[in-house]
Amino acid sequence: MYNKGTMKKVLVFVMVVICCSFVSSGLAQTVTDEAEIIRSALQTEKKALVAANMNLTDAESQVFWPVYDEYQKGLRKINEKMAAVIVEYAKNYSSLTDHEADELLKGYLVAEKERLALKNKFVKKFKRILPVIKVVRYYQVEHTIETIVRYQLVQQIHLAK
Numbered sequence: 001m002y003n004k005g006t007m008k009k010v011l012v013f014v015m016v017v018i019c020c021s022f023v024s025s026g027l028a029q030t031v032t033d034e035a036e037i038i039r040s041a042l043q044t045e046k047k048a049l050v051a052a053n054m055n056l057t058d059a060e061s062q063v064f065w066p067v068y069d070e071y072q073k074g075l076r077k078i079n080e081k082m083a084a085v086i087v088e089y090a091k092n093y094s095s096l097t098d099h100e101a102d103e104l105l106k107g108y109l110v111a112e113k114e115r116l117a118l119k120n121k122f123v124k125k126f127k128r129i130l131p132v133i134k135v136v137r138y139y140q141v142e143h144t145i146e147t148i149v150r151y152q153l154v155q156q157i158h159l160a161k
Helices: 004-020 025-054 058-095 098-129 132-154
Strands: none
Touching (some): 025 132, 058 132, 098 132
């Protein structure tokens, strides 16, 4: 059902975004530009993966993709917040104070709350344009991609000391 090669590319993208935060400012613009190219390519591949699994009619496609793009834009903002939390954690995980750990935890929970709010907001939008079964299918595809990315990411994150 899902293309494993695409999922691995999503992981590479996440790691590139995280690594970009550690790069010196002289190199940062070049790496940021490259990360944007990778992000764009992965979004295109993700969109193809969604398309392959949605079985949309032509009429459904016309109304689905603009809403999909709007949803992805919202997800991107949340993912950037989450990446900032992860980067900050990665810099300091072995020497976190209780205060720093609490701030990171708050940042994580805010991003998760925003993610859930975005999902709830868009499920209503998707239900207005697609049969509910296709909305469920779309959220399954999104959830699978998100789960794979998170699984790969947590394998790289050390436990707090």
